[in-house]
Amino acid sequence: MKSLRQGVIEAVHNGVLAIDTEGKVVLCNKAAERVLNLSVGEVLGRSILDFFPESRTYGVLQTGQPEVDCPYACKGLNLLVDFLPIADQGQILGAAAIVKDVTELETVAGRLGSVQELAATLEAVVENSYEGIVVIDDRERVVLINQFFLELMGYTSEDVVGRHIHEVSPESQLPQTLKTGIAQFGEPWHVGGRDFLIMRVPIKRDGKIIGALGKTLFKNMEIAKMFARKVVRLEEDLAFYKEELSKIHSSQFSFADISGENEHMLAAKALALRAARTTSTILLLGESGTGKEVFAHAIHQASLRRRGPFVRINCASLPESLLESELFGYAEGAFTGARKGGKPGKFELADKGTIFLDEIGDMSLGMQAKLLRVIQEREVDRIGGTHPIKVDVRVISATNRDLHRMVMEHKFRLDLYYRLNVVTLELPPLRERVEDLEGIIKTLLERLNRRLGTVVEGVSKETLDIFRSYGWPGNIRELENVLERAMIISDEPYISPEHLAPSLRSTGGEESGERGAGQTSFSENLSLEEALKAAEKEILSRALRRSGGNKLQAAKALGIHRSALYKKLARHNLLPPRENMSPAVAALKQPEAGEADHGETEHGGTG
Structure with a gap:
């Protein structure tokens, strides 16, 4: 009988410790050993307070009143202990501590609380009054539908849940979504006399489709239209800013876009390729329209800074006051109308990249001094700023003016000229590279065809002869403009002389530059x-x-x-x-009304 009682005590999941009236341990089962990290041999016959100081067994011995669910933590376990008196016919013989490990139970309870909280949240989401939601299972039966849809269709939840979706909505496409697994977005749907846009998506678990969800995208079509207008506006703004950003921060041409076999152009291209691999400043010289900006783009694209920004500014297009703020930026409150937070200048925007200063010869002496400091010190001072800002920028400048002559005339700073003139590339004018005309025309036509949506294949031999004899004062830029005009008015695959401006047809032979000064010839029939x-x-x-x-x-x-x-x-x-x-x-491109062809008094300026 004693063995049976001992077996029962050992089989109990909870730990059991028993003491006699003197507080000495007389029983300790294996569960108590496990949860209290004890050894039976160490504790039997010893006072329970020696190893279980929080024990309330002595209090129970004195009062005879049990104390239950007393919390106790031991070795990372959460325990609840019941302290119970042991009595026989009203006489207290000892006390027992029943130890229960509730660590796992508390974890499960915490999870259950989280699940209940999540369920409440999902219920609030489903019952959102701004959209309708319906869910079907793999048997095409409704398992969930919110009040929004129920009110539209005039049903209650009891009428709908568990029924086939086509019994509720005969035209529903959810079964098709269930079969194909293909989601649909923005599909029109008419229900309850109202039009909606709806999305239908399959519900998957472990790669298997177990249901389908249908949900309205908007409460009504007016909201959908307003949303569409906002999206269109945002797309337009995004396209604009992308275009502006690409203009400022990226190069558009590479050396592959520079065509020609002229020896001077080949030499300039070879030197540019070598210079591109360095960080030296580069000065591009040449007439207007010879391709200086294209070279600047190509140098940046071929350099180690190609992933950095490429920032351009025309020094002749802005007055000095604006040019300074554009180049160096300004601090907040620097002047009336200054942007809140200030504005970074072009040099800051070009950090770790390249800045292209076009028409550098038109910069004032005052601005030249400020530019020289930036190039030398590699730092800029914003207008109204209190501290310099370090920049790492490669400078490429260009001009169609004779800087050396300007230095001699004290119109350009000598020290800045030497800073800019580390590597100089002189680009020949178009009239000096007539042999490249065909290749340049082909390249320009390809580019213009893409931009204009035309299919012009080339120019006729007669047109090419006119181009070869023309002086091209505007160089490649003028050639591009002439080709663009001809492509717009031509419906033929080849540009003929009749597609050219009359002035170009009549002056082609006279502009060759082969005649000496004063050797002008005119038709005897001219008045x-x-x-x-x-x-x-x-x-x-x-x-x-x-x-x-x-x-x-x-x-x-x-x-x-x-x-x-x-x-x-x-x-x-x-x-x-x-x-x-x-x-x-x-405004001066056309003569004013009543103006004589040769009667102006032009000498001496404005008169």
């Missing part, structure tokens, strides 16, 4: 007025060629004001159609 016009046009063309396309120098050489030169160039169609002119100059 005096026509001959004077032809002579004026040739004089203007030669002045432009001698000045390298620089209008100010040409005007000075002819002894007339620049505005008068623009009038005459416009009258004779010598201005490239897309030349970058100010509005004031553009």
Whole structure:
């Protein structure tokens, strides 16, 4: 009988410790050994307080009242202990401690609480009044539907749950989604006299489709239309900013875009490739339209900084006050209207990349001094700023002016000239590389066809002869403009002379530059007025060629004001159609009403 009682005690899952009236341990089962980390041999006959000081068995011996579910932590376990008196016919013989390990139970209870909280959250989501939700199982029966759909269809949950979806909504496409596993978004759906956009998606578990979900995307179509308008607006804004960012921060051309077999161009291209592998400053020289910016793009693309930004700025397009803030930026509150938080300048934006300073020869002496400091110190001071900002920028500059002559005339700083003139590339004008015309025309036509959506294949032999005999004062830029105009008005695969501007057809042979000065020839059938016009046009063309396309120098050489030169160039169609002119100059492209062809008083400026 004693063995049976001992076996029962050992089989109990909870730990059992028993003491006599003196507090000495008289029983300890294996479960108590496990949860209290004890050994029977060590504790039998000893006072329980020696190894279980929190024990309340002595209190139970004195009071005879049990104490249950007393918390106790031991070795990372959460325990609950019942302290019970042991009595026989009203006499207390000892006390027992029943130890229960509730660690796992508490963990399960915590999980259950989380599940209950999640279930409450999901219920709130499902019952969202702004959208309808319906779910079917793999047998196409409704297992969940929210109040939004129920009210639309005039059902209660008891009417719908458990029924086939087609009994509730005969035109539902959810069974198709269940079979194909293909999700659908933005599908139109009419229910309860209202139109909705709905999404249908399969529900998968372990790769197997176990159901399908249908959910409205908007509460009504007015919200959908408003959302669509916002998306369209955002896409338009994104496209705009992407385009602007690409213009500022990326190069658009590589050396593969530079065609030609002219020896001077090949030499410039080879030197540019070598210089691209370094971080040295590069100075690009050449007439307007010879491709200086294309070279700058290509150098950046071939350099170790190709992954960095490529930032461009035209030094002649902005007044000095604006140019300084564009180049170096400004701090918050630097001047009236300054942007909150300030604005970074082009040098900061070009950090770890390349900055291209076009028309560097038009920069004022004051700005030249500030630019020199940036190049030397590799740091910029924002307008109104309190501390310099370090920048790591490779500088490429370009000009169509003679910087060396400007230095001699004290119009350009000598120290800045030496800083910029580390590697110099001189690009030949188009009239000096006539042998490259065919290749350049092919490249330009490919680019223009992509941009204009045209399919022009080339130019006729007669057109090519005209191009070869023309002087091209605007160089490749002018050639591109001429080709673009011809491609717009032509419906044929090849550009013929009749697709060219009359001025180009009539002056092609006269602009070759092969005749010496004063060897002008005109048809004997021309009137005096026509001959004077032809002579004026040739004089203007030669002045432009001698000045390298620089209008100010040409005007000075002819002894007339620049505005008068623009009038005459416009009258004779010598201005490239897309030349970058100010509005004031553009207004001068056509003679004013009543103005005589040769009667202006132009000498001496504005008079």
